[in-house]
Amino acid sequence: xxxxxxxxxLALVTLTGLLVTATPATASPPKTGLxxxxxxxxxxxxxxxxxxxxxxxxxxDGRLVWSGRSGNAVDDPPAPVTxxxxxxxxxxxxxxxxxxxxxxxxxxxxxxxxxxxxxVGNDVPGSGVVTLRMLLTHTGGYPDVYESPELAPVxxxxxxxxxxxxxxxxxxxRGLRAPVNPGKKYSYSNxxxxxxxxxxxxxxxxxxxxxxxxxxxxxxxxxxxPEDGRVLxxxxxxxxxxxxxxxxxxxxxxxxxxMFTHFGDTGIxxxxxxxxxxxxxxxxxxLGGAQFIDALxxxxxxxxxxxxxxxxxxxxxxVAAKEPYGMAxxxxxxxxxxxxxxxxxxxxxxxxxxxxxxxxxxxxxxxNRLGTRAADTIFxxxxxxxxxxxx
Numbered sequence: 001x002x003x004x005x006x007x008x009x010l011a012l013v014t015l016t017g018l019l020v021t022a023t024p025a026t027a028s029p030p031k032t033g034l035x036x037x038x039x040x041x042x043x044x045x046x047x048x049x050x051x052x053x054x055x056x057x058x059x060x061d062g063r064l065v066w067s068g069r070s071g072n073a074v075d076d077p078p079a080p081v082t083x084x085x086x087x088x089x090x091x092x093x094x095x096x097x098x099x100x101x102x103x104x105x106x107x108x109x110x111x112x113x114x115x116x117x118x119x120v121g122n123d124v125p126g127s128g129v130v131t132l133r134m135l136l137t138h139t140g141g142y143p144d145v146y147e148s149p150e151l152a153p154v155x156x157x158x159x160x161x162x163x164x165x166x167x168x169x170x171x172x173x174r175g176l177r178a179p180v181n182p183g184k185k186y187s188y189s190n191x192x193x194x195x196x197x198x199x200x201x202x203x204x205x206x207x208x209x210x211x212x213x214x215x216x217x218x219x220x221x222x223x224x225x226p227e228d229g230r231v232l233x234x235x236x237x238x239x240x241x242x243x244x245x246x247x248x249x250x251x252x253x254x255x256x257x258x259m260f261t262h263f264g265d266t267g268i269x270x271x272x273x274x275x276x277x278x279x280x281x282x283x284x285x286x287l288g289g290a291q292f293i294d295a296l297x298x299x300x301x302x303x304x305x306x307x308x309x310x311x312x313x314x315x316x317x318x319v320a321a322k323e324p325y326g327m328a329x330x331x332x333x334x335x336x337x338x339x340x341x342x343x344x345x346x347x348x349x350x351x352x353x354x355x356x357x358x359x360x361x362x363x364x365x366x367x368n369r370l371g372t373r374a375a376d377t378i379f380x381x382x383x384x385x386x387x388x389x390x391x
Contacts, residue, residue, distance in 0.1 A: 197278020247348020
């Protein structure tokens with residue numbers, strides 16, 4: 001995952017709302033040779049990555065094949081990861097927000113190649129040139145807003161960081177700079193997705209209306225069989241604090257740091273997710289995240305097939321940069337298979353979710369340890385075990 005808001009720290013974030021609400025008892029598949037192999041792969045991957053808290057699931061064509069968990073959601077006092085534990089999704093959420101934006105294009109409410117000035121006026125630098133397509137494909141050319149003198153001090157590590165104080169779009173907007181050669185070059189951009197969320201909010205008539213609209217869209221993903229789903233949330237509620245894993249990050253001078261408590265907060269830090277952040281957007285469980293992209297890429301319940309095809313086609317700019325990327329979709333290889341999905345890293349959380357579209361297989365890994373590439377390591381172990389067991 002390209003760096004940004006860590007050490008100015010990377011960008012997780014979440015919008016606002018709730019996707020699935022049912023939380024029945026887990027109905028895990030019976031133990032088989034496959035599930036035993038995946039359990040062993042999870043244990044091996046987690047040990048290699050420093051034993052973070054982990055949830056992982058594998059779906060195939062809308063059905064739960066396997067789920068696993070390990071480690072602690074919180075180290076002090078120790079609290080193990082459960083099926084209900086919520087994790088920050090970080091930039092994995094870009095994929096979800098992009099899918100919603102594309103649904104608005106399908107509905108004729110947004111246009112891919114119209115400058116965003118049509119939606120937000122002159123409030124955003126470069127709005128007369130930058131388009132929705134550029135924001136979705138990381139070709140907008142915006143400098144990193146988290147490195148700006150206006151925003152860096154109020155982010156984690158900054159001398160004015162206040163983890164319990166909500167952020168506003170106006171705070172972010174002060175740090176925006178004019179884009180450089182928009183449309184010409186692929187450069188992974190959290191800034192572009194902050195602007196995307198602002199465009200969508202203005203177009204929807206405000207944050208509350210955007211929240212309701214995105215909730216209605218994500219609910220269309222449905223839930224996997226045999227479970228009715230686990231929470232996928234866009235709303236930062238302090239009442240969820242007891243269910244939330246703490247994010248842990250490794251720093252050379254400090255060692256392993258609890259990003260929920262290190263700066264003195266006693267709840268979910270305001271930079272973890274929730275509006276105005278548009279570059280991370282969601283938190284929840286591995287199952288919640290997996291069922292969304294299973295619905296998007298495999299079951300085709302969220303967008304038209306032609307839109308999904310366009311979303312998953314690498315742009316010429318990303319191919320030239322040797323980082324294949326479509327519209328908020330990473331195209332990557334694992335276990336000699338091609339996967340469509342996204343990674344995420346921020347605030348001590350590391351996430352990776354992807355779909356092997358050719359087989360209808362979706363794998364999602366969420367962890368609460370940043371700095372050890374935990375999600376990537378575990379994902380690769382699970383892909384290897386799944387491939388060996390199924391051919």
